Amino acid sequence: MKALAYGIFFTLIALSAVSQEQDSVLFFNKGNITETVFDVEEILVRPTCACVGECSCAMEADDNYSENRFSCTDAILAKNGRIELMKRGNFAFEPVMNGMASVRLNLTIDGMQIFGACTDKMDPVTSYVEPNNMKSVSVQHGSSGSMFGSSLGGSVNMETNGATINPNKPISGEVGVGFQSASLGANALFSLNYSRERWAIRANGVYRNFQNYRAGGGKEIQFTQFEKWNGAVSAKYMPTDKDVIRFDFIMDEGYNIGYAALPMDVLFAKAKIYGLTYRHYPSQTWFEKFEMKVYANTVTHSMDDTKRPNVIMHMDMPGWTKTFGGYADGRLKFEKHKITLRLDGYHTNARAEMTMYPNNEAPMFMLTWPDVDKLNFGLFVKDEIKFNTIRSLSYSLRLDYLNTSVIDEFGVQQAAVFNQDVSEADHRMLKNANISYMEVLGKGFSGWLTAGFAERAPSTTEQYAFYIFNAYDGFDYIGYQDVKTEKAVQADLGFQYESKRFQARATGFYYHIYDYILGGIDSTLDAMTIGANGVKVSRNLSWAYMTGGNIELSYSPLKVLTLSNNSSYTYGNTFEGAPLPLVPPFKNVSSINWSHKKGFVQLECEAAANQPRINPEFGEMNTPAYAVLNIRASYFFPFGKKRLTLNGGIENLLDNNYRSHLDWGGIARTGINCYLNVSFTF
Amino acid sequence: MKVSMKLLVVGVALMSAILGGCEKKEHNHHQNSHTDNLVLLGTSYTDEGSMKISLYSTDSLYSRYTNLFIEVRDSATDAVIEDAEITIMPMMEMPTMMHSAPFEDPNSTSAVNGLFPCAVVFQMPGDMGWSLTVNAHEHVNGGMGEVTFPLMVKNPAPTRTRVVTPINDPASRLVISYVQPLNPKVGINDFEITLHSRETMLSWPGIENYTVEIEPEMPSMGHGSPNNVNPTYTADGHYKGQVNFTMTGLWRINLNIMDGSTVVDSTAYFEVTLQ
Structure with missing residues (x-):
């Protein structure tokens, strides 16, 4: 009865169980690549946990840790050398990895599929997990990320904190506030974990309120304000030492979000995310772990033009997605083999409407996403073979069956106007395969090589968009249901060297993409949006390629001093030799970090070369080179085991007026910005 | 035996009365159903030929392409006549002039559901002045005659x-x-x-x-x-x-x-x- 009463709460801990994610943490931090998956990179938003499995860790203050919790998730992601951010306002930037935007990536939260409800991608999935609810982000490139779904560019899975069962510390948590000058922004956050012997519950929340920011030179950038809150509750219950039940709920609401680069803002964006997980650690040595999850989420999004001047005609553009799904996966171990099996499925519905209100006339209504149902089943198998302490190999396969159909007859009729019959469902099989080999080449020196084949289904927009306006190139987009599945042959190569004082890591990739999906101008069609340049219809380019790489260097001449440098470059071309649109230019981030037991000071220089390789058909502009200087510092005051942390800094110290190549609308980024965050952890 | 025989006779009679009644009812219903969704514009007896002619449309009249339906009945029995040759002539009489209008005669001598469909394009509105002359030659009794209906044609919005x-x-x-x-x-x-x-x-x-x-x-x-x-x-x-x-x-x-x-x-x- 007691168990039942607590049954809605949950948790964890089989100390003996070694989870995959933790392995990869070890790999990245300690260079112990023989331990595991070399194709997983972890961006740590938490300090490394000393224990493995789901044990609780003391929250040691990492250099950037406290500051991270005040940042936005996308900013943390961007610390990965191969991730860039596409900016349309000052909120929820869209991640771009290996030169590919979210349409070619697989973005998940705790393995849950979530689809943005905005036809203009104003609501990337990364905005729903706040840093103080994020345990780790696992970034996998290309087809090696196919555990979470089929994608070309790779996958980004954000793992939420979840409640921590730690009877030794029944109550723990943090409260904090932060301010920043450029946009008169305020952040407030809290987290609270309550634990008993067999269950724990955690709640956390963030509130952010930002005004328009000032760009370098002091100019206020209109329509960059936003207000949001995010709350999450997680509960764990451990009926036995080998069983964990976990429930998660995340609610995220944004209001009055300005999108300077778009003709409209966001009135509200709301998401509700539910997940229920059961995890079992069997007694058998060959059966490491079994996990089952069911989840559901809804996203509602509404655009707003009422605050804009010179609106020719008011319009409403609401959008909705509803998704539910589940997966079951097991991890087996036979001698040298570590096998992961996963069966997953989801159903999602996307609908977006557009209604325009001319004066004294009937409203003009259309379905920009015609109520599209997608049903997907996937099977994933991965085998990691550790031959010896020197060599290991892993290969994975994923097979997806995807059924897509338009369920609103209105949408079927609309598409008929473009000579498209979308009354029948679209079926696709998606195949992903990956093989990776790694070898220790010498003391502290290792290398890996990955080859893969990836396929991705076209997005709802690419298949069914109905006059979706793209503010970047100024074209209305029309989908094409029969657009071919995009395929890629991929290779990733990496080397890593690590000694006591010096760390280096170099990676390179080449993705040869067949049937690259890109809107092509159809000059026979009239644009719908007033002032638009024309209409583009989804089509397949015969082939295109993306290549690039990054080099990370870190040197510590003194124990307290670290110099690091991270540079990355991506190059993309169509088969005709034209540059692919929205490819980031060469970028370099250097920093000097002086750390002390109770704090650190960091001087950082972020610079990007100009990007002359532009695709004029996509409306791209040449983006000039830039460099900005940031200075950051942190210090904490201990109060027993509790501590008060102050961190602050000045970003864009020289108040440069600059923009990144991926930013929409040629809008300058934030100018000089002073920030100060205060947090108390207990 | 006699009693049961009587009962049987009564029963059969009752049955046929009920069935007959039902049939009749259904028949009546069927007779009306073809004009149920139509607007009656007028009913008149022909000058000769003993016919009662009704003019229907799908709506009241507007200056536009208009489908019209003509019903012809035997004026004595009120039976619907389904075989007739019908011609129509729309006319607009104005103080200084008169003109006709584009029109389409029924394209068959056989009625469709008891009605002869035809069409007129009323190219201008008019509260008065419009009329439609229907000339009928029915092939059941051989009657011939004509009738003229005065019509009111309104201005539609939007223009048609x-x-x-x-x-x-x-x-x-x-x-x-x-x-x-x-x-x-x-x-x-x-x-x-x-x-x-x-x-x-x-x-x-x-x-x-x-x-x-x-x-x-x-x-x-x-x-x-x-x-x-x-x-x-x-x-x-x-x-x-x-x-x-x-x-x-x-x-x-x-x-x-x-x-x-x-x-x-x-x-x-x-x-x-x-x-």
């Missing part, structure tokens, strides 16, 4: 018929009338218009083999729609094609009417509102 002066023949008149879609929807719609010319005041024949181009647009947005099919001549001045609407709201279908390569008129348009 336009009388324009052809660029290439200023002395004549071209009557362009909208036939369908009557319930336009987002998607592909059958589009149909009629073209008639004024030969004389009393003769407004359908025009054959003009070239008609259509271009739908949303006036408040300035855009059109793709893949429309220009109407082509079918019969009796009718031209059929397809018009596509990509969204609800007010659409204007612009017309360009040509005789071969000579432009006859490029000013006419029809507006439709999709709710």
Whole structure:
């Protein structure tokens, strides 16, 4: 009865169980690549946990840790050398990895599929997990990320904190506030974990309120304000030492979000995310772990033009997605083999409407996403073979069956106007395969090589968009249901060297993409949006390629001093030799970090070369080179085991007026910005 | 035995009465059903030939292409006559002149569901002055006669018929009338218009083999729609094609009417509102 009463709460801990994610943490931090998956990179938003499995860790203050919790998730992601951010306002930037935007990536939260409800991608999935609810982000490139779904560019899975069962510390948590000058922004956050012997519950929340920011030179950038809150509750219950039940709920609401680069803002964006997980650690040595999850989420999004001047005609553009799904996966171990099996499925519905209100006339209504149902089943198998302490190999396969159909007859009729019959469902099989080999080449020196084949289904927009306006190139987009599945042959190569004082890591990739999906101008069609340049219809380019790489260097001449440098470059071309649109230019981030037991000071220089390789058909502009200087510092005051942390800094110290190549609308980024965050952890 | 025999007789009689009653009822119902959704514009006895003629339409009359339905009954028995030769003649009498209108006689001597369908293009509205003369020669009893119905024709909103002066023949008149879609929807719609010319005041024949181009647009947005099919001549001045609407709201279908390569008129348009 007691168990039942607590049954809605949950948790964890089989100390003996070694989870995959933790392995990869070890790999990245300690260079112990023989331990595991070399194709997983972890961006740590938490300090490394000393224990493995789901044990609780003391929250040691990492250099950037406290500051991270005040940042936005996308900013943390961007610390990965191969991730860039596409900016349309000052909120929820869209991640771009290996030169590919979210349409070619697989973005998940705790393995849950979530689809943005905005036809203009104003609501990337990364905005729903706040840093103080994020345990780790696992970034996998290309087809090696196919555990979470089929994608070309790779996958980004954000793992939420979840409640921590730690009877030794029944109550723990943090409260904090932060301010920043450029946009008169305020952040407030809290987290609270309550634990008993067999269950724990955690709640956390963030509130952010930002005004328009000032760009370098002091100019206020209109329509960059936003207000949001995010709350999450997680509960764990451990009926036995080998069983964990976990429930998660995340609610995220944004209001009055300005999108300077778009003709409209966001009135509200709301998401509700539910997940229920059961995890079992069997007694058998060959059966490491079994996990089952069911989840559901809804996203509602509404655009707003009422605050804009010179609106020719008011319009409403609401959008909705509803998704539910589940997966079951097991991890087996036979001698040298570590096998992961996963069966997953989801159903999602996307609908977006557009209604325009001319004066004294009937409203003009259309379905920009015609109520599209997608049903997907996937099977994933991965085998990691550790031959010896020197060599290991892993290969994975994923097979997806995807059924897509338009369920609103209105949408079927609309598409008929473009000579498209979308009354029948679209079926696709998606195949992903990956093989990776790694070898220790010498003391502290290792290398890996990955080859893969990836396929991705076209997005709802690419298949069914109905006059979706793209503010970047100024074209209305029309989908094409029969657009071919995009395929890629991929290779990733990496080397890593690590000694006591010096760390280096170099990676390179080449993705040869067949049937690259890109809107092509159809000059026979009239644009719908007033002032638009024309209409583009989804089509397949015969082939295109993306290549690039990054080099990370870190040197510590003194124990307290670290110099690091991270540079990355991506190059993309169509088969005709034209540059692919929205490819980031060469970028370099250097920093000097002086750390002390109770704090650190960091001087950082972020610079990007100009990007002359532009695709004029996509409306791209040449983006000039830039460099900005940031200075950051942190210090904490201990109060027993509790501590008060102050961190602050000045970003864009020289108040440069600059923009990144991926930013929409040629809008300058934030100018000089002073920030100060205060947090108390207990 | 006798009793049961009597009962049987009574029973059979009752049964047949009930069944007969039912049948009759159904028959009556069937007789009325074909005019259930129609508006009765008038009923009158013919001057000769012992017929009672009723004139129906789908709605009250507007200046537009109008489907009319004529019912002919035997004035003595009230039985519906389904075999007759019907001709019609619309007429507009004004103080200084009179003119007819484009029209289509029933195309068969057999009624469809008891009615003879025909059509008139009322090219102008009029509270008075309009009339329709129906001439009938029924083939059941051989009666012949005619009747004239005075009609009231209102101005529709939006405009559904336009009388324009052809660029290439200023002395004549071209009557362009909208036939369908009557319930336009987002998607592909059958589009149909009629073209008639004024030969004389009393003769407004359908025009054959003009070239008609259509271009739908949303006036408040300035855009059109793709893949429309220009109407082509079918019969009796009718031209059929397809018009596509990509969204609800007010659409204007612009017309360009040509005789071969000579432009006859490029000013006419029809507006439709999709709710």
